[in-house]
Amino acid sequence: NAGVTQTPKFQVLKTGQSMTLQCAQDMNHNSMYWYRQDPGMGLRLIYYSASEGTTDKGEVPNGYNVSRLNKREFSLRLESAAPSQTSVYFCASAWTGASGNTIYFGEGSWLTVV
Amino acid sequence: EDKVVQSPLSLVVHEGDTVTLNCSYEVTNFQSLLWYKQEKKAPTFLFMLTSSGIEKKSGRLSSILDKKELFSILNITATQTGDSAVYLCAFNAGGTSYGKLTFGQGTILTVHP
Numbered sequence: 001n002a003g004v005t006q007t008p009k010f011q012v013l014k015t016g017q018s019m020t021l022q023c024a025q026d027m028n029h030n031s032m033y034w035y036r037q038d039p040g041m042g043l044r045l046i047y048y049s050a051s052e053g054t055t056d057k058g059e060v061p062n063g064y065n066v067s068r069l070n071k072r073e074f075s076l077r078l079e080s081a082a083p084s085q086t087s088v089y090f091c092a093s094a095w096t097g098a099s100g101n102t103i104y105f106g107e108g109s110w111l112t113v114v
Numbered sequence: 115e116d117k118v119v120q121s122p123l124s125l126v127v128h129e130g131d132t133v134t135l136n137c138s139y140e141v142t143n144f145q146s147l148l149w150y151k152q153e154k155k156a157p158t159f160l161f162m163l164t165s166s167g168i169e170k171k172s173g174r175l176s177s178i179l180d181k182k183e184l185f186s187i188l189n190i191t192a193t194q195t196g197d198s199a200v201y202l203c204a205f206n207a208g209g210t211s212y213g214k215l216t217f218g219q220g221t222i223l224t225v226h227p
Contacts, residue, residue, distance in 0.1 A: 031213045040123075042202060042219035043157070050213030058214070090156060096206075096213045102148065103204075103215055105156035 002026050006091040006106035013081045013113045021076040021109050023091030031096040032074035033058075033103065034066060036087040043090065049074055050096060081113045116141045116211070118218035120203055126224045131193050135201050135221045138185040143209035147186050149177055152200040152220070160188070160201075193225045 006023045013019055025032065030051050035043040035058075045058025047066040055066050063085060065077045074093075078085060088110050094103040121136045139147065146164040150157035161170045163179035163186060170177050174193075179186045190197055204217040 033215065035217070040219065042120075043204075043217040045214070045216060048214055056211075056214070059216070092215075094213075094215070102159055102162055104159075107155055 004091055004093050004104055004106040006089075006109055008109060009107065010110045011112070013078075013111065015082060015113060017081050018077065018079050019081065019111075020078075021089055021091070021111075022073070023075060023106060024073045025093040025104070026072065027093060027095070027104065028071070029093035029095045029104075030071070031094045031103075032068065033090075033092040033094075034064070034074070034076045035090045035092065036060065036085075037090060037108075038087050046076065046089075078111075081111075083113045085111065086113045087111060116205070116207060116216055118203060118205055118216055120201075120218035120221050122221060123219065124222040124224070126226065127193055128226050129194055131225075132189065132191045133193060133223060135188040135190075135203075135223070136185060137187070137203035137218055139203075139205050139218075140184065141205050141207060141216075143207050143211060144181070145206040145208040147179055148204045148206070148215075149186070149188050150202040150204065150217075152202060153198075157202055190223075193223075195225050195227055198223060198225045 033048045034046040049068040052071045091106040149160040161177045166181040200220040207214040
């Protein structure tokens with residue numbers, strides 16, 4: 001059981017380049033998330049998708065777009081990368097029920113924008 | 115705006131000490147509060163709390179939620195060097211923010227031998 005798989009694990013981009021981070025989960029979860037983590041900032045929510053076909057902005061959505069391609073996959077796109085987007089990105093998924101959810105994380109993607 | 119605040123931001127102790135980590139929150143539609151431990155990579159789940167006053171326990175770790183005062187604590191007794199990590203709390207929102215999970219900034223715990 002792979003859980004949450006995200007690719008690539010490491011990427012270096014030049015300012016202005018675009019890229020897509022891919023994420024897939026095999027746990028039949030309805031909710032999926034993209035977070036970024038910077039030193040001293042904890043995990044900040046970029047976008048989330050509570051169910052297939054829906055996406056919502058989190059705390060820091062500017063500069064990003066997302067696509068919930070199907071129930072399994074949730075991609076994050078940087079259209080024009082900026083040095084401020086240098087961060088570790090985590091994809092996550094959860095089965096969201098009446099009392100909340102327990103979220104499972106991917107291993108992280110280290111992105112450097114130069 | 116919903117928010118989660120953790121304290122202290124960092125803590126240094128010696129093996130055997132007991133620590134208490136704090137998490138306070140302000141949310142519009144609270145569903146549950148979660149605690150995670152993060153070492154080198156992805157956070158790993160510790161506890162989910164939905165009801166006030168009921169302690170969740172796992173080995174040397176325990177946690178409790180106070181929904182009236184809007185906070186939770188995570189206790190670690192007889193700390194070991196392997197407890198060194200970042201501890202994160204998060205809350206699940208309901209209502210129009212159903213499914214949204216917001217994290218605090220984390221507490222960095224360092225346990226010295």
